[in-house]
Amino acid sequence: MAFPSTLGAGGERAQRSVQEQLTGGQSDVVGQVFRILLLISLGVSLVVLAILFQDVITTGSGVFTTRAESFLSGGLRGSAARSGISQAMAGTFWIGIFVVVFSFPIGVASAVYLEEYSTKGRLARLVDVNIRNLAGVPSIVYGILGLTIFVQQLEGITGGRSLMSAGITLAILVLPIVIITSAEAVRAVPGSLREAGYGVGATRSEVVRTMVLPYALPGIITGTVLALARAIGEAAPLYLAGVTTGLLPGKQGLLEPSQLRESFTALPVVIAEWSRNPREGFTEIAAAAIIVMLAIVLAMNTVAIVLRIRYEKKRK
Numbered sequence: 001m002a003f004p005s006t007l008g009a010g011g012e013r014a015q016r017s018v019q020e021q022l023t024g025g026q027s028d029v030v031g032q033v034f035r036i037l038l039l040i041s042l043g044v045s046l047v048v049l050a051i052l053f054q055d056v057i058t059t060g061s062g063v064f065t066t067r068a069e070s071f072l073s074g075g076l077r078g079s080a081a082r083s084g085i086s087q088a089m090a091g092t093f094w095i096g097i098f099v100v101v102f103s104f105p106i107g108v109a110s111a112v113y114l115e116e117y118s119t120k121g122r123l124a125r126l127v128d129v130n131i132r133n134l135a136g137v138p139s140i141v142y143g144i145l146g147l148t149i150f151v152q153q154l155e156g157i158t159g160g161r162s163l164m165s166a167g168i169t170l171a172i173l174v175l176p177i178v179i180i181t182s183a184e185a186v187r188a189v190p191g192s193l194r195e196a197g198y199g200v201g202a203t204r205s206e207v208v209r210t211m212v213l214p215y216a217l218p219g220i221i222t223g224t225v226l227a228l229a230r231a232i233g234e235a236a237p238l239y240l241a242g243v244t245t246g247l248l249p250g251k252q253g254l255l256e257p258s259q260l261r262e263s264f265t266a267l268p269v270v271i272a273e274w275s276r277n278p279r280e281g282f283t284e285i286a287a288a289a290i291i292v293m294l295a296i297v298l299a300m301n302t303v304a305i306v307l308r309i310r311y312e313k314k315r316k
């Protein structure tokens with residue numbers, strides 16, 4: 001019974017001995033100060049987030065207690081008392097669909113090729129550096145790209161300043177993020193797993209399809225959800241792609257494909273426009289729209305966490 005405790009004490013003594021050799025027997029003052037600064041930064045960030053969250057909930061909760069149904073199902077109106085977010089939610093929904101349909105398969109396929117098939121030479125390093133640089137480009141630059149190509153050059157296909165142009169623009173915006181996160185997930189797959197597949201006679205495509213991708217899937221899902229959350233929260237590219245800042249005619253359903261080539265609006269644009277509207281009531285409905293967006297992002301992250309846990313259990 002005493003053996004485990006003796007082994008533990010010996011491990012602690014060895015740890016202290018190694019630490020003394022590394023630090024020369026002196027306390028790590030710089031490390032302790034750095035750790036305190038990190039904790040202070042974390043605490044300040046949490047306090048700021050808590051204050052902002054409390055302010056939004058306090059300001060916007062009254063809208064849901066008085067007219068939740070009409071707010072969620074109503075369209076854009078000239079008065080705050082009659083305005084709703086159904087048209088903005090439809091635009092945000094279709095933007096998310098474009099991101100998933102275009103960015104996810106192209107991004108994952110690019111990551112798999114870069115990590116599993118490409119030669120690790122100068123060209124591959126150049127491509128990797130450029131992808132990482134593209135991930136840091138301001139979103140307004142992608143908006144200019146969407147305006148030039150999808151709104152002006154491909155107007156016959158996209159309908160010009162339409163929901164399709166905006167969706168493709170945002171899909172391109174988050175594509176580098178999907179490639180980077182997917183490549184990191186594929187790179188984290190143990191090399192022994194690949195060697196085991198090759199050892200039993202599997203081809204490279206079979207190893208990638210049946211071993212590498214299932215192992216990397218939790219990380220790929222997490223990166224895709226993060227990219228999707230960024231896409232539905234972007235407003236700057238939408239202004240250049242033709243988002244409507246005023247009233248939208250008619251009211252189309254959430255799953256109506258005919259609206260892809262027509263005028264549209266989205267939640268981040270509606271929030272921005274309502275927030276700077278000085279008339280009475282618009283501050284409250286802007287806060288309520290923020291609550292809806294937070295709920296959507298939270299739901300997406302919850303789904304990602306559930307899927308990640310599920311696939312990790314299957315992997316184990």
